[in-house]
Amino acid sequence: MLKVENVSAAYGQSPVLFGVNLDVADAEAVTLIGRNGVGKTTLMRTIMGLHPVSAGGVRLNGEQVEQEPAFVRARGGLAFVPQGRGLFPHLSVHENLLMGLPALSTRETAKKEIPELVYDLFPICRDMAGRKAGNLSGGQQQQVAIGRALVTQPKYLLLDEPTEGIQPSIVQEIEAALTRIRRELRVAVLLVEQYLDFAWAFAERYYVLQRGVIVESGHTARTPQADVQRYMSV
Amino acid sequence: MPRVEPRQITVQPPITGQETLLDVQDITVSFDGFRAIQNLSLKVPRGSLRVLIGPNGAGKSTLLDTIIGKVRPVGGRVLFAGRDITRLPEHVIAGLGICRKFQAPGVLEGLSVRENLLLAARKHKGVFATIQGRPTQAEETRVQELLTLTGLKGKADVSAAELAHGEKQWLEIAMVVAADPELLLLDEPTAGMTAQETAQTAELIRSLVGKHTVMVIDHDMHFVELLQAPITLLHQGQVFREGDLDTLRRDPEVMEIYLGRPKENAHA
Amino acid sequence: MDAVFLAGQMFTGLSVASILLLVALGLALSFGLMRVINMAHGELLMVGGYLTYLCAQQLGPNFLWAAFPVAFLGTALLGALLEVLVIRRLYGRPLDTLLATFGISLIMQQAARQLFGSTGVPVTAPGWLAGTLTLHGGPLDGLAFPHVRLFVIALSLLVLGSVWWLLTRSRFGMQVRAVNQSREMASALGVNTRRVDLLVFALGSGIAGLAGVGLAMIAPVNPTVGGAYIVNAFLVVVVGGVGSVLGGAVAALILGAMTALAEGLTSVSLAQAIVLIAVVAFLQWKPRGLLPTQSRALEEA
Amino acid sequence: MNAAQKLNSAAHARRELRNVPLWPAVTVLALALLPFFVSGYPLALLGRVLALAIAALGVSVVWGRTGILSLGQGLFFGLGGYALGMHLKLVATPKGELPDFMVYNGVEKLPWFWAPFHSAPFALLMVVLLPGLAAYLIGWLMFRRRITGVFVSIITQALVLAFVTWLNGSQGLTSGTNGLTDFQTVLGASVRDPQFPRTLYWVTLAALVGCFAFTSWLLGTPFGSLLTAVRDNENRSRFLGFNPAAFKVAAFVLGGVLAGISGALYTLHLGTISPAMIGVAFSIELVVWVALGGRASLWGAAGGMILGMVAKDRISSAAPESWLYIMGGLFVLVVLFLPQGVSGWLQERRKLTEGHIPIIHREDAHAQS
Amino acid sequence: QDTVKVGVLHSLTGTMAISEITVANAAQLAVDEINAAGGVLGKKLTVVKEDGASDWPTFATKAEKLLTQDKVAVVFGGWTSASRKAMLPVFEKNKGLLFYPVQFEGNECSPNIIYTGAQPNQQALPALDWALSKGYRNIFLLGSDYVYPRTANLILKKHIADRKATLAGEEYVALGGTEFSSVINKIKAAKPQIIINTLNGDSNVSFFKQYQAAGYSAKTLPVISFSIAEQEAQSIGPALLSGQYATWNYFQSLPNAANKKFVAAYKKKFGANSAITDPMAHAYMDVYLWKAAVEKAKSFDPSVVRKAIVGISMDSPLGKITVDKSGSLTQAVYTGQSGAGGQFRVVAQSKGVVAPQPYDKLAFPGKTCP
């Protein structure tokens, strides 16, 4: 269970998140939606430990981790694919994938290698293994970034707008890949998306964030997209 | 305004019967031997709207890079209003009337949103001109309009560094529009936007066409549909197909390399 | 100019290059990888020199073998201390590291002055390093290679090889490069970035200590000796291409050869100005150094 | 629009400054009246540091505004100083004779580039023109080739070292390490006249005020925004049609000219100009004090220089054997705890008390490459 | 008031601190001794110590501070000629008095400076004479690149030509330079019989380390130095320097009684391992010289003291010295050979004392002090 309890966060003196509560059960798919600038990215970064909480807590597998640095959370099973992909531009694609391994350093049981599944899901990781990641096109980078997150063998995968700038066929592939990941690896996913179609097709539950506050949540199956559409309009 | 030098006007007739504004002739771009663009030719008539689609890595952004002088082709040339701009410095190309929105938003972080727009709207771009000239009334008005149009009015005096990703996206679009160039190059303008914002952007772009020439890259087929414009599909650095969206949607090869299964390209 | 003189100058070039390289390698780590502009690097060399002196005092003529580990560990520890107290708080602010480490260099100089006296301490190379290897007969009859110089060349090659291997061939090196490119993402992937930073800075400092041992054989050991090397060391890193160890090696060779040539043809005091101008001219041609690290992403962002 | 957001814009900060012209006026007036209450060494010291504050303005433009950390400001400072120094040396040399150091170095004829410095107007022109041209040339060579960040810092450092090495090595032409000393009269006024220190102080203050006013006016024009734009996103400004190199060169020239004026005045204050006062260490020191005061603001830069240099003088006299510990420690502490300098810290505090949003740009964007 | 302030202005930090700190110490020792013996004209001396920081303009500003703010009666200080030249206008303008303890190039005689270090004819020329007398006739001149070595060598070259000896070569290295490969290579090609060395500061350490590494020694190619004294010998390492020569007005090993007392007192105060050098001895003696002049003038007024000092003569650690009217000393010259312990054994000395000659007759004909 990944639990966000009453989290507030700020940039300097300007608050962005106000007491956000959210949870993701094991192997569950949850989507977080909301307009531009409401704080979705900030929340993801706060969960990952890349941005400090000003109040509240984050619980990972029952343990309070809001004071732990990001690498401890990564080792505890949290993986993050940021908006903008966050590849290491000067490292090759293969090296980028290898960089997922340090997260396994404290897990004795884990095999410390790149799972074959990654190549299966994203063949580009093999085809372009030697290229500098910074030189890939946007869509190519997105795939490598998700692949790299999988190398860490996460329990919870945080995805910040993974379909942004991806060609339609690969969006389908990513969607399929994410579904496979959930099914085969039983990884829980917290997905930030602007595209309700995709979000609704993929996730079981949803949260709506508005100006730093969760204003609604529920099950995608029971809520028509149209009901949340108003939160997305200007 | 670029001066058209007669001897450089191309002899080829424009496709749509209008004057050709952008004429990409047989360019090849190579990165350490990897050919991101191969012998690509493309003509865009003045006042038209052109959509560029294609798989990730097809070379769309690289094509724009080449037009604005960020990347130099190893072969071929780019004519703008009849003038060969292939080897001109970037700021000169921009000065001729080509402005681009980048895929990753590029705004001037140390300045306020308003200052970003004012600089983009400036007509005179030399060192001494900037020392002398305060913004003109026309520039101020234009900036006000754009602030309203893009919903950034409330953040006009906020430093651009503090904007969220999507807001930066809007700001950059507004900057390109404020620059009032002959040719606008927009690289994935709607990435990260909601459906409604996407529709707004399409409307904005359509309103520019005629007075301006616009080339748009995007992966969002809803958006592309709204633009109602001829489409060029690039693949592996070459023009793969040209046509309208419906034709392309029926093309099995296009589905294979780009659109995916027909049922689901609704959402993406 | 006769053949022996010319050959001698070529050896001078090699010898100068080896010193430049030795001094620059530590910087290539802290500056090239962590973007820390360590103006106290020269003072870390100085510490290496003083530690060599202490070894010589304690151990007599066979001090050299002890001096290497002692100087390496001693300066590495000092580097680690600096990292924890100061550098750690300045990542992402490269120009601020320059100012802070300049302050540190002043403190270290003054500390050395008060601990060891202002005059400097004598370190004499052991007997087996005192001789020369002299050619007899042939066109280069009389050409001499001082043992000390050969020793420094060997030392710099050894350090170069180790650093190159560590950075480009080891897992640790990969993590270092990753942290350098995005500290946040590296951390989000489970890398303890603080530890990596600490180790890299300590390692760079340790290498400065090793360089200090080599330099003590041919140069003074006193509170201000660091200043003599710092500018040239930065030039080597820059000309080589920031972040490129091999580029640094080539740059050191070129600078060394140029120095020797200019000193041979003009006067020694003019040569330095000539070399400095030549470096600036070179950067006109290759603004990012010999082997730059380039990427589309960095430029676009 | 809420008040909080309002203040964050640079434009607004400038407008606000113009609304409170009181305290600058008071400061200048107090400084102008000072010679009636203070004399001797304290006045000389203050005059000296006011001269250096002019160079600090240049550092603020070049570094704070444009993001170019030049570690070679000493070069331009020196050119201004030597331009004036050569004139003063010629004036102090009896007619028909060569400057003494040339005689001792076996030089028999006045070198060609010395001759025009007999003319005072020419020398004064050169105080501005020489550093300006040098900055133009160096800036053009560097920025045209898109050399950025630490590369610029290291190249400028190398250049100043080359200049100093050349000065030291060309004793017949430059008097080498000794530099130019023993001046007698300045534009007809004897440097030993008891009134001279006061006059010099006022001239320096006037020059500082003039340079300050000009620079702050310039930064208030769109040109100033362009410098920020170029600093934060060179590519963006380029693709908007501005030539970043031109703006960087312009800023660099301004910084160079200010350093040159500063160098000339400083030479008058000290009565000597020598390589020792323009080298690498001096150039770094300039930057450090500007950082202390706050590089982003002209007030901060000038104030930092004045306070820093006075503090250095006092501390080194009070503890001649251990002042380096204090100075070194000060550098470290300032950088650690006042990343935006004193002025940045004050501004942040003001915003805090008024409930505004402070934004700290931790990254020196230009230094990333 | 029963105290009077005196200034001590040397580089306590920076590159020159290597040489100057101990000189400041020697001046301090003399002041302490004088205070212990009752002071000067019944007044105790208080030292105002300032750091010139190896930076010439700082010498000027600190001198100005000492004169105008502290109002010291006299300043003891300076090492490099550049620092002296920077201070000179300050002393002339404020009518102060500076005692300068180091050998220099001559060509200067300010009424406000007492030059007690050697003039060229009290060090460089006697050294040349000695070398020629030993049969070393092909000479290489090596120096730091600044005014003293350049001018000293200018004078030496005139005399080398005048004496029909030959100049094998001439090379200068920037102050603080540490790389001597090329220089040694050039020396090798020039095949001199002796090197006259005017390197200053820590360049000497580098030079001698690399000179020895290249296979040279005092036996194969002797070096006679003007800036290497007991202290430098200590930091170079006495072994490296063994057998080499230096010319000075003073060596720690001089057997006179005043020197024995001075050496013992210095070691007592600053440590038994201290090495004592010519500039230190000059600085120590300068304070006594000033005391003698003040007592003769019965005034602390610098201009009165300056007049009174001419003709004063005393027994000092350097032996008997006299102040001539140009404000320089008449003093003896010694050439010493370095031994294993870092001490110099006197191998030659001038016949009696040598009068100062601020302007060399051959190099700068017709020039004299006013």
Ligand SMILES: Nc1ncnc2c1ncn2[C@@H]1O[C@H](COP(=O)(O)OP(=O)(O)OP(=O)(O)O)[C@@H](O)[C@H]1O
């Ligand atoms: N570095 C920063 N400094 C100050 N404010 C910031 C910073 N980054 C973001 N903000 C502000 O925080 C708020 C939330 O930003 P965030 O990036 O979390 O939004 P988002 O929901 O992810 O938006 P988008 O959909 O556009 O990615 C925005 O109002 C933004 O202006």
Ligand SMILES: Nc1ncnc2c1ncn2[C@@H]1O[C@H](COP(=O)(O)OP(=O)(O)OP(=O)(O)O)[C@@H](O)[C@H]1O
């Ligand atoms: N600077 C570069 N160095 C090396 N390869 C590059 C560089 N820039 C682009 N490429 C390569 O050229 C190809 C085309 O890239 P480009 O960015 O133009 O694709 P795109 O069509 O814009 O893709 P996307 O839709 O993902 O943005 C890609 O394979 C990319 O890896």
Ligand SMILES: NC(N)=O
């Ligand atoms: N006078 C000297 N040694 O500089």
Ligand SMILES: [Mg+2]
């Ligand atoms: Mg976001």
Ligand SMILES: [Mg+2]
């Ligand atoms: Mg693209």
